[in-house]
Amino acid sequence: AQTVTQSQPEMSVQEAETVTLSCTYDTSENNYYLFWYKQPPSRQMILVIRQEAYKQQNATENRFSVNFQKAAKSFSLKISDSQLGDTAMYFCAFMKSQGAQKLVFGQGTRLTINP
């Protein structure tokens, strides 16, 4: 079974700073997808960024980028120029590329951006 681990329950940074959220996972699969989701106080899940395991290039979406280390099974999220609206719970998630499209979530990291 796949597991996803986020070792930082909470993080706090000042506005405009850069912050990196950690995520590691365990799987025997070779092809899979990795995601970072954001859950603001509204509790609506929002996709931040996705990475396909067979792609070596790290995904980027504006201020959000990942550091995907397949051999180390690590998938960290970097938020640059952090904004107050980035305050939320962030969940790392794993999905196998074959079979049922189940998402396996990490425990989450509560990120607070301070003014």
Next chain:
Amino acid sequence: GAVVSQHPSRVICKSGTSVKIECRSLDFQATTMFWYRQFPKQSLMLMATSNEGSKATYEQGVEKDKFLINHASLTLSTLTVTSAHPEDSSFYICSASPAEGAQDTQYFGPGTRLTVL
């Protein structure tokens, strides 16, 4: 963009009653829908996967007779919590995977807060 709605957004019921939660894909057809449960300050736990026209697949430890799932059309899945008890109080979230497009895509509903008195 793809929108998934849930109804009701919050519900309070008495212990022993049944509650139905609807999940609708508003502008796309969803072959697969997923139901998650989220306790306060915790992560999302997958309860079951439902495919249109077939029986749902439940995760280990989830009582299928207690959490009835029906996926009668390509735009609607329902979760019925039968004989609800206070320990069933939680935040229930659905997601939908479109029939067309990237197979890894899931769009999430806004969630339903269930409180059982």
